[in-house]
Amino acid sequence: MQIARDHARENRRLMPLELAISVIYFVVWVAWVHIPLINWLERTFASTDLQVLCYVGLFGLGMTVINLPMDAYHHSRSVHYGLSVQTWRGWAIDLCKGLLIGVVLGLVVILVLYRLLAAYPDTWWLWMAGFYLLLTVLLAQLAPVLIMPLFLKFTPYEDEELTPRLQTLAEQAGTQVRGVFRTDLSSKTTAANAWLSGLGRTRRIVLGDTLLDHYSADEILSIFAHEMGHHVHRHLWRGILVSTLVSLVGFWLAGRVVSWAVEAYGYAGPADLRAFPWLILVLALFGILTSPLLNAFSRSQERAADRYALDHGPGAEPFVDAMTRLANQNLADPEPPRWQVLYSYSHPPILERIATAQHAGE
Numbered sequence: 001m002q003i004a005r006d007h008a009r010e011n012r013r014l015m016p017l018e019l020a021i022s023v024i025y026f027v028v029w030v031a032w033v034h035i036p037l038i039n040w041l042e043r044t045f046a047s048t049d050l051q052v053l054c055y056v057g058l059f060g061l062g063m064t065v066i067n068l069p070m071d072a073y074h075h076s077r078s079v080h081y082g083l084s085v086q087t088w089r090g091w092a093i094d095l096c097k098g099l100l101i102g103v104v105l106g107l108v109v110i111l112v113l114y115r116l117l118a119a120y121p122d123t124w125w126l127w128m129a130g131f132y133l134l135l136t137v138l139l140a141q142l143a144p145v146l147i148m149p150l151f152l153k154f155t156p157y158e159d160e161e162l163t164p165r166l167q168t169l170a171e172q173a174g175t176q177v178r179g180v181f182r183t184d185l186s187s188k189t190t191a192a193n194a195w196l197s198g199l200g201r202t203r204r205i206v207l208g209d210t211l212l213d214h215y216s217a218d219e220i221l222s223i224f225a226h227e228m229g230h231h232v233h234r235h236l237w238r239g240i241l242v243s244t245l246v247s248l249v250g251f252w253l254a255g256r257v258v259s260w261a262v263e264a265y266g267y268a269g270p271a272d273l274r275a276f277p278w279l280i281l282v283l284a285l286f287g288i289l290t291s292p293l294l295n296a297f298s299r300s301q302e303r304a305a306d307r308y309a310l311d312h313g314p315g316a317e318p319f320v321d322a323m324t325r326l327a328n329q330n331l332a333d334p335e336p337p338r339w340q341v342l343y344s345y346s347h348p349p350i351l352e353r354i355a356t357a358q359h360a361g362e
């Protein structure tokens, strides 16, 4: 418990520093890089697509480089606390893979965004929200088969004792889940985890080997039942719906501010790269402000999934046992401050989940 507290306190202390790094980067970019870079790009490339890709690409690259020391520090602390078992090499390889996916996806998004900004200066935000929805659904579908396997190995999970019980639970939930997979989480971390991912034909339940190898059958079933709760309540779809609505508001707001900036500063239009800092500033602030809202929504879903697990799983006792072990193993902060829970917790604090389960079991 003390280790978990230390780890959480350390991470909290770093938060203002992390925010400051991003703010300083943004200010330096706007003050010294922004306009000279655009002037140079306009002289060098005739294609506006190329200008946009280079500009935003360099902005993203700078951001990544400036955050690298902090990422490395977090990794070294995770190793220190025994959470991560990755070597520096493994960490660097995962980082590069993540960057590569980020670059490919990011550049596609930016190209679409700037084409929409140029073609529909007044209604681009609506089209962009539509594109965002399309991309989210596509990624949710493809991630378990295309992206996740780049980081982890997945093998269909079979166990004489456990599989039939997992299947019964799945049938109870009237599920269309297409399989149960075991993954080698232990190659990265000591933390145990299980999740539901994919849409339609790629829908699956994934159980970490860190969970399968160290938890009792009833404990695993409790966690599986929680995942089935997400499935029964269609949480993935609801999540996509809510995040699309939020992004619609965000893009609309960005549209208003950018239109104002175009008027006020005489930019050529919303697709003028000179307006980029306004766009990114509004979207970033909007993201910071809506994060508590989205996390509250997520916590309510987690509570619903917990209730489902308590009603349909093997009971309150194994659920409480599993939660207690997860909390210890994953170094969950036993008493996070209220503001942190409200702002950034996607799950209710573990002690709260345990208390609810104990209450239900009485």
Ligand SMILES: [Zn+2]
Residues within 6 Å of the ligand: 226, 227, 230, 302, 305
């Ligand atoms: Zn959950």
